[in-house]
Amino acid sequence: MLLHDLRLALRSLARTPVLSMLMIGAIAVGIAAAMIAITLYHARAGQPIPWKSNTLYAVMLDTRAADVSPRYPQPHAEYPPFQLSYPDARALYASRIPVHAVMMYRAAQILTPARSGLQPFGVSARITTADFFATFDVPFLYGSGWSRAADDAPDAVVVLSRYLNQKLFGGADSVGAEVVLDGHAYQVVGVINAWAPQPRYYDLDGGAFELPEDVFLPFGWLQARRLMPNATVRCMVQKARSGTFFDQLLTQQCVWLQYWVELRGRADRDRFQSFVDSYTAEERRHGRFPRKNNNRIVDVATWLDMHDVVGDESRLQLVLGFVFLGVCVLNTLGLLLAKFLSAAPICGLRRALGARRIDIVRQHVVEVVILALLGGAAGVALTLAGLAVLERLLFLSALKSGNPYRVALAQSLVHMDTTVLLSALGLSLLTGLVAGLYPAYRVGRLDPASFLKAQ
Amino acid sequence: MEIRALLSAMAASKIGPLLVAAQVAVSLAVIVNLTYVIEQRLAAAERPTGLDLRDMFWVRTQPSSPDYNYAAAVKADLAYLNALPGCIAATAADPLPQTLSSFRFALTLRPPGAAGPVGGVDANMYLGTERFIQAMGLRLIAGRNFSPDSVTGPEPDMMTVFSHWAPEVIVTRSLASRLFPGGHALGKTVYLMDKPAVIVGIVGLMRANPLPPLEDLLATQVAIVPMIPPGPDGTYVVRTQPGRRDELMARIGKEFAGLQPGRFISRMEAYDTTAAQVRQGDRASALILGTVAITVLLVTVVGILGLAAFNVVTRTKQLGIRRALGARRFHILRYFLVESWITMTAGVSVGCILAVAAGVEVSRVYQLARLPLYYLAGGVLLMWAVGLIAVLVPALRAASVSPAVATRTV
Numbered sequence: 001m002l003l004h005d006l007r008l009a010l011r012s013l014a015r016t017p018v019l020s021m022l023m024i025g026a027i028a029v030g031i032a033a034a035m036i037a038i039t040l041y042h043a044r045a046g047q048p049i050p051w052k053s054n055t056l057y058a059v060m061l062d063t064r065a066a067d068v069s070p071r072y073p074q075p076h077a078e079y080p081p082f083q084l085s086y087p088d089a090r091a092l093y094a095s096r097i098p099v100h101a102v103m104m105y106r107a108a109q110i111l112t113p114a115r116s117g118l119q120p121f122g123v124s125a126r127i128t129t130a131d132f133f134a135t136f137d138v139p140f141l142y143g144s145g146w147s148r149a150a151d152d153a154p155d156a157v158v159v160l161s162r163y164l165n166q167k168l169f170g171g172a173d174s175v176g177a178e179v180v181l182d183g184h185a186y187q188v189v190g191v192i193n194a195w196a197p198q199p200r201y202y203d204l205d206g207g208a209f210e211l212p213e214d215v216f217l218p219f220g221w222l223q224a225r226r227l228m229p230n231a232t233v234r235c236m237v238q239k240a241r242s243g244t245f246f247d248q249l250l251t252q253q254c255v256w257l258q259y260w261v262e263l264r265g266r267a268d269r270d271r272f273q274s275f276v277d278s279y280t281a282e283e284r285r286h287g288r289f290p291r292k293n294n295n296r297i298v299d300v301a302t303w304l305d306m307h308d309v310v311g312d313e314s315r316l317q318l319v320l321g322f323v324f325l326g327v328c329v330l331n332t333l334g335l336l337l338a339k340f341l342s343a344a345p346i347c348g349l350r351r352a353l354g355a356r357r358i359d360i361v362r363q364h365v366v367e368v369v370i371l372a373l374l375g376g377a378a379g380v381a382l383t384l385a386g387l388a389v390l391e392r393l394l395f396l397s398a399l400k401s402g403n404p405y406r407v408a409l410a411q412s413l414v415h416m417d418t419t420v421l422l423s424a425l426g427l428s429l430l431t432g433l434v435a436g437l438y439p440a441y442r443v444g445r446l447d448p449a450s451f452l453k454a455q
Numbered sequence: 456m457e458i459r460a461l462l463s464a465m466a467a468s469k470i471g472p473l474l475v476a477a478q479v480a481v482s483l484a485v486i487v488n489l490t491y492v493i494e495q496r497l498a499a500a501e502r503p504t505g506l507d508l509r510d511m512f513w514v515r516t517q518p519s520s521p522d523y524n525y526a527a528a529v530k531a532d533l534a535y536l537n538a539l540p541g542c543i544a545a546t547a548a549d550p551l552p553q554t555l556s557s558f559r560f561a562l563t564l565r566p567p568g569a570a571g572p573v574g575g576v577d578a579n580m581y582l583g584t585e586r587f588i589q590a591m592g593l594r595l596i597a598g599r600n601f602s603p604d605s606v607t608g609p610e611p612d613m614m615t616v617f618s619h620w621a622p623e624v625i626v627t628r629s630l631a632s633r634l635f636p637g638g639h640a641l642g643k644t645v646y647l648m649d650k651p652a653v654i655v656g657i658v659g660l661m662r663a664n665p666l667p668p669l670e671d672l673l674a675t676q677v678a679i680v681p682m683i684p685p686g687p688d689g690t691y692v693v694r695t696q697p698g699r700r701d702e703l704m705a706r707i708g709k710e711f712a713g714l715q716p717g718r719f720i721s722r723m724e725a726y727d728t729t730a731a732q733v734r735q736g737d738r739a740s741a742l743i744l745g746t747v748a749i750t751v752l753l754v755t756v757v758g759i760l761g762l763a764a765f766n767v768v769t770r771t772k773q774l775g776i777r778r779a780l781g782a783r784r785f786h787i788l789r790y791f792l793v794e795s796w797i798t799m800t801a802g803v804s805v806g807c808i809l810a811v812a813a814g815v816e817v818s819r820v821y822q823l824a825r826l827p828l829y830y831l832a833g834g835v836l837l838m839w840a841v842g843l844i845a846v847l848v849p850a851l852r853a854a855s856v857s858p859a860v861a862t863r864t865v
Contacts, residue, residue, distance in 0.1 A: 022757055029750060112519050120519040120719045183521040245614035312820040320485070320747065327481050327751060331758040334474040338765030393739040397732070 002366070009367035016339060020371070023335050027375025027431055030328025032382035035416070035424045037321025039387060042420055043413045044209070044310045048197035049137065049300055054266055055099075056135065058303045059259040061088055061280060062294035063252070065236060079306055080294050081234060082204075083255040091279055093129070097272045098261035100135040104128030105222075105257050106203060108230040109181040109215060113168060123164065124230070125181070126203075126213040127222055133159070133192075135262045136202055141165070143175040143190035146218055154220025158186035163405050164214040165191045181215065184225065192216075196409050199309050201300055203258050205231045208309045209413060211405055229256050252288060261297075273297050325431065332435040336371075340364060340443040347443055348451030357444045364440035365433075372432020373425075380424050387414045461794055471762045472798040479802025479838055482755040484809035487834040488817045488826065489748040493741045495668055495823050500734040500741075502671070504553055505627075505660035507592025510700045511726035513551060514707055516689045520717035525686030526609050528715040533584065535714060536691060539706070541699040544589035548692045549582045549684030552591065553664055553730045562634065562645045562678060576633045578626070578678040579663035582608075582616075587679055588625070588658060590694045596628065598641045598656035601681040608683035620650035621682045627661050629675040652680070665733055667822040689718075692726070700725060756845050763791065763849040774853055775861020784854040791850035792843060799842035803835045810834065 013020045049056060062080035084092075089103040107127050112120045132138070133145040142165075146157050158179055165174055174188045199208035221227055226246050235254040248254060263269050276297065280289045298306065347360050392399070395410035416424075465472050516532075518525070529547060536545035550556035561575035581587070585601040605623050610616045624645065631640035631654065644651045658679075666674045684690070695703050704723060712720045767774075774787055814826035 019761075022761070026754055026757065029754060033747065033750075110517055110519055120517075122517065122721055183519070245612040248614055316816065316820050323481060323485060324747065324751060327478055327485075327754055330474050330478045330481075331754050331761075334471065334478075334758055335761045337470065337474075338761055342765060342768050390743070393742065394736075396735070 005363045005366040006370075008363050009370050012343070012367050013370065015343075019335060019339055023332050023339075023371055024375045024378055026328045026331045026335070027372060027428060027435075028378035028382050030325040031376055031379025031424060031428050031431065032386055033324035033328075034321040034427060035379065035383040035420065036386045036390070037318045038423070039383070039414065039416045039420055040390075041310065041314050041318045042417075043198070043415065044314050046198055047301060047304075048199060048201050052137070052262070053299055053301060055262050055264065056300055057261050057263060057269065057272075057297045058082075058300075059084065059092065059261060059276065060296040060298070061276070061289070062291050063088070063255060063289060064291060066290040075308075076306070078294075080296060081255045082258075082307070083232075083234070084257045084259045085252050085255050086250045086257060087252050088279075089257045089259050092259065092276065095272070095275050097268060097275055098263055100131035100262040102129055102132050102135050102202075102260045103219065103257050104132060104203075105229045106205070106213060106231045107217075107227045109227075110183075111164075111168075111215070112180040112183070114178070114180070123181075123215050124213040125215040125217055125227075127217050127219055127227055129219045131262070132216065133190075135260060136197075138195055139193040141191045141193040142173045143188070145190055145216075151218045151220050154218045154224055156184070156186045157189040157218065159190040159192060159216040160188055161192055161212065161214040161405075162194050163211075163403055179215075181217075182225070186217070194405060194408075196405060196412075198409070198412060199304065201304060202260065203231075204304075204307045204309065208307065209409065211403075211409055223250075231256065269297060325427075329431055329435045332371075332431075333438065336368065336436050336439040337442065340439045341446075344443065344446050345451040347446060348448035351448035352452055361440050361444035364443055365436065368432050368436025368440060369429070371436070372428050375432065376425055376428025379428055380421065383416060383424065387416060390414055458793075461790065462797075465794060465797070471765065472794075472801070475759055475762050475798050476802035476805070478755050478758045479799055479842070480804075480806035480809055482751050483803055483806030483834050483838055484813050485751050486748045486837070487810045487830050488813050489744045489751075490834075491814070491826055491830050492817060492821055492823070493744050493748070495821070496737045496741045496744075499665055499668055499671070500737040502662060502665070503660065504662045504730065505593060505658075505675075506552060506662075506726075507694075508553070508727045508730055510695045510697055511590070511592070511692065512695070512700055512704050512724060513548070513690060513692045513726060513729070514704075514711065514723040515691075515721050516712065516715075516718045517721040518687045518718050523687055523715070523717035525689065528718065529609055529683055529686065529689050531715065532689060532691060532711075533586075535711075536693055537586065539693075539703060541696050541703050543694045543696060544586040545691055545693040546584045546586040546590040547582075547683050548587065548590075548690055551690060551692070551729070552581065552661070553726070554733060555664060557663055559673075560647055562630075562647060564634065564645065566646045566649045566651070574634070576630065576676065577673055578630050578676045579674070581663075581677065581679050582682045582684045583679055584683065585681060587681075587692075588656075590692050591661070592694065593661055594659040595625075596657055596659050598625070598654070600656055601625065606681040606683065608685070610682075610685045612685050616682065616685060617648065617650070620647055620652060621680050622652055623655045623681055624652040625656040625658060625679045626654055627658055627675060627677045629660070629672070630678060631657050633676060665737070669822045669824065688721075752841065756841055759795070759842055759845040760849070763795065763846040766791070766794075767849045767853040770853070771856060771861050774856055775858045778856070778858035779862055787854040788850050791846055791853060795842050795846040795850075796839065799839050803838050806838070807831050807835065 060080040060082060061084060063085060064081065093101055093103060105127055107125045109123050109125045110120050111123050130146050130148045130151050141162055145159055146155060150157060158181070160174065160179070165171060168174070168179070169177060174191060177188045178185050179188060196211055200210050200212060228246065233249065233254055233256040235248060249256065261272065263272055273295070276295050277293060280293065280295055283289050351360065391410060391414045395413070398406045398410035401407070533545060533547060536542055550558060558580040559577055560580055562578050564574040565571055567573065584606050585603050588595060588600055601623055605621065607619060607621050610619055626640065634640060634645060635643060640654050640657060642653065644653050660675060661677045663674045663677055693703065704725070708720065708723060712718060778787070810831055811826065818825055
């Protein structure tokens with residue numbers, strides 16, 4: 001029975017080749033538009049560390065002045081600043097409640113390669129406390145991180161990224177080797193494996209979809225070598241002061257540190273929240289934290305949401321993709337209706353020869369399903385082509401950078417994974433059915449007698 | 456023209472015209488909004504910078520040793536660059552215009568805490584030497600340039616930059632007219648926090664960096680401060696004689712780093728490459744959105760064509776009868792065109808409402824002004840034209856059906 005329907009359907013499609021091509025094309029283009037939009041959205045909306053959704057938290061304190069009305073309208077004035085000041089971070093670090101605590105920031109360093117004849121070059125550096133690697137589940141290729149004691153000393157140790165290790169030491173085990181940063185020597189204690197959480201949630205300043213830093217140094221070097229941050233620093237400066245910028249940085253006036261904690265579970269979150277609140281309440285007595293208590297301890301999903309990593313543009317593009325698909329569905333519906341109704345005499349003949357209404361409808365539904373699957377397959381091919389073109393257009397600089405990890409990152413942002421691929425097939429079936437059910441129904445309702453009488 | 460007959464014929468099989476009208480409505484909304492975004496993006500990318508970016512390049516040095524003496528190096532570097540044959544002017548600059556970095560501060564008419572209106576205006580600040588204007592290709596329209604003696608610095612870091620602010624400043628015409636709406640900005644004093652500076656010169660247009668259209672006015676408000684930027688990274692902008700840029704860049708690449716111990720060249724780029732890179736995102740999105748708009752239009756055209764062709768086929772007998780009763784070819788053609796026009800009009804009316812509704816969200820997300828009405832008018836005209844042209848070929852075919860063939864029953 002189904003084989004017969006199949007044969008009829010194929011013959012029907014072949015009978016009007018141009019029309020069939022147009023319908024397949026319309027479905028393909030609509031599916032491609034929707035799938036490209038979905039792929040781009042899905043890449044930005046991913047959860048980078050879902051297994052720590054109950055234990056990993058970012059800390060925010062509201063250090064703002066009471067009556068500041070910002071000159072530039074802020075999208076979310078109720079959010080406290082995303083970063084902490086140095087004295088506040090140090091105070092929170094003393095708590096024993098978290099299993100791990102991380103305070104850190106991004107700096108820039110100049111690396112002078114050991115081999116003479118090689119130019120010095122700039123590297124991005126993360127100056128962090130020891131718990132960074134355990135907290136964010138950073139995989140190690142060689143060696144390991146450093147201890148909390150190494151933070152305080154501070155020890156002249158460094159952890160390299162896999163890319164940097166490849167560039168300097170050809171990918172070999174470089175633990176124990178020496179690296180010169182800003183003219184000072186550090187000893188390599190670890191090399192991390194390829195690691196690129198998307199988005200780079202632990203520090204969203206400067207772009208959410210970037211590679212992690214190439215060099216990691218113990219936090220104690222901030223003071224020991226006066227390592228300036230190379231990131232957003234917000235200071236409440238009313239008039240020019242004497243003293244250097246660095247001195248300013250270590251006071252309560254500037255917020256620039258990221259602060260993360262790993263807690264044992266949600267119960268501990270409340271304990272830690274009361275600790276933070278009692279700290280700010282105490283400080284309030286000395287005139288700081290003039291606003292009402294707005295301290296936030298948020299999990300990764302909330303953190304990403306507050307930064308709106310997905311972005312309005314992605315959402316609008318998603319809407320556009322589906323609107324496009326809608327236009328294509330209307331188009332296909334009209335064309336199918338036209339085709340089925342103009343082939344009505346044939347159906348009338350078949351009904352007269354004994355076919356039931358349901359047979360006619362079923363035969364047409366099979367044709368629609370074939371159309372939808374062909375359109376879906378073409379749509380997936382078109383989607384892949386479209387994503388390849390987008391990759392070249394949007395990420396040209398990453399592709400030309402010569403850094404294979406940057407290239408991989410760019411590719412992951414336009415990569416259609418299996419869930420999206422399967423949903424493409426499902427979507428095309430759905431599209432076909434929405435477009436084709438009504439025409440099939442209409443054709444089934446036709447009265448055969450009117451087609452059989454002589455014109 | 457038998458409008459009533461036409462309308463009742465359409466009403467008898469509503470679904471066809473309804474589908475076309477729906478497609479037209481949605482396509483209008485999509486195409487109008489996309490075209491608006493594209494036009495705004497391209498306009499933002501093409502806006503004049505006020506700088507003369509040909510024959511200009513910039514070079515950045517960074518220290519490779521903690522003993523690097525930036526203060527001595529920067530003065531020697533500027534002397535060397537300005538003495539190079541083929542160089543018209545070289546300046547140190549911070550930040551670089553037409554990149555994504557900016558210093559933005561409010562300039563006030565009185566120091567904070569003074570009596571009377573303080574009147575703050577946001578300005579983009581650039582630190583540079585007395586050669587800044589010449590190196591950037593700016594045009595001085597009033598007052599004078601800085602004298603070499605008024606150039607201060609370099610300060611140890613950005614904090615002390617504010618405490619030792621230079622006594623003079625040059626502003627763009629746009630900033631001058633916002634600070635002093637009545638004119639006569641020359642010679643007046645403005646304050647950065649509590650530090651005064653006298654406006655000694657006014658230049659014409661300068662755009663700091665490409666910004667979304669709603670913030671574009673802010674980009675033209677620029678103040679130039681005669682101060683050598685704090686190090687230890689040194690950024691220099693060089694204007695060369697026409698055609699000599701690449702030669703000078705090659706020479707700098709070989710000689711410049713070695714002039715001072717303990718540093719290297721981290722980056723050197725022709726200025727028009729830099730400016731093009733910043734605009735690359737705008738151009739890419741214009742291309743992408745343009746492709747989407749054209750494809751939507753094509754899909755709609757196919758829909759219109761399909762319905763028209765179907766109508767011709769199903770009405771062959773009816774048309775044949777009309778021809779036999781005396782209708783001319785022209786009448787048949789007119790019938791199809793009017794029918795198409797009615798469908799399109801129904802579609803564009805709903806489409807205009809959708810376009811305006813969507814336009815509100817689009818303006819918010821892309822930071823544009825409200826959708827101008829002439830875009831809607833243009834979209835409507837386009838849809839009408841497309842509808843009429845698309846139906847033309849099937850209509851002509853219908854009109855040339857011979858009545859004898861159409862009415863026979865065998």
